[in-house]
Amino acid sequence: MSAGLLLAACDGGEDPTDPPTESSSSEAPTEPATETTEPAETATPPEVEAPTPAPEAATDDHVGAIHAARYFMDLYAYMRQTGDTAQFQAMSAAECEFCASSIENATEIHDAGGWVEGGSIVFDVSDATADYPTEQEPSYLVRFPLAQEPQRIFRSDGSVDNVDAASGAGVVAVQFVDGRFVVFGVNLE
Numbered sequence: 001m002s003a004g005l006l007l008a009a010c011d012g013g014e015d016p017t018d019p020p021t022e023s024s025s026s027e028a029p030t031e032p033a034t035e036t037t038e039p040a041e042t043a044t045p046p047e048v049e050a051p052t053p054a055p056e057a058a059t060d061d062h063v064g065a066i067h068a069a070r071y072f073m074d075l076y077a078y079m080r081q082t083g084d085t086a087q088f089q090a091m092s093a094a095e096c097e098f099c100a101s102s103i104e105n106a107t108e109i110h111d112a113g114g115w116v117e118g119g120s121i122v123f124d125v126s127d128a129t130a131d132y133p134t135e136q137e138p139s140y141l142v143r144f145p146l147a148q149e150p151q152r153i154f155r156s157d158g159s160v161d162n163v164d165a166a167s168g169a170g171v172v173a174v175q176f177v178d179g180r181f182v183v184f185g186v187n188l189e
Contacts, residue, residue, distance in 0.1 A: 043154060045115040048081045054125075060176035062130035065140035068181035069172035070125050073146075076102060077120040080151075083110025091183055093175075098186035112156040119151030119163070121188070123170065139173035139184050146170045146188065 051074035057067040072091055079088040085103045092099030109116060128144035131137070146168055153161040173185035 043160075045154075046081065046117055048078060050084070050087065051075060051078055057181060058179075062132060062140060064176070065130045065142050065174050065181065066125050066128045066144075068174050069128065069130075069142035069144070069170075069183075070123065072172060072174075072183050072186075073121040073123065073170070079103070079106045080109070080116045080119055083107065083115070091181070093182050093184045096184055096186065098188075099183060109153065109155075114153065114155045117152045117154070118149050120149045121170070122147045122149065133175070139175050142172045142174060144170050 051071060053071040054067040056063050057071050058064065068091075072088075075088040075091065079085050079102070083106055085106060088099070089103055092103070106116075123144040123146040125144075128142055130143070131141040133140055148166045148168075150165045151163045153163065155161065168189045170186070170188040172183060174181045174183050176182075
């Protein structure tokens, strides 16, 4: 996956961290329109400041879960823009296929000499909800409407993929483990 609202379920199987969707969780959603153009001769990677979590993201409750999900989406954009996967990976559970795929994609783009501009996933924490963990579902399921900003993916061959803005909905499955939130699944549509 390379662009847009990348967004298939974290797992291909039926797992409670994958919220139900109208289509099978193994099907990739339709990606926004892209257009390939040639870059300006002076195009260079942008300087991007690393995101910082809100203080609420350190609290094991539904508010903390929402702020942790918000921070994780900020880390997603930061990782794609800079190629720095450390913070995103530190917050990702080994079981999270979305996380592993996102890390692989960002690494591939940057290792080949490319970079990404834009593409931040925006959601307002006041519009998000979180289902509390249960015996059957150990994760908080944070649900939110989202908008993904337009992005440009600069490829090592000199081409640029322009990806339109998109909107949709997201669910992030987080658990409070050893004093911090860890992401176990992501589903963005």
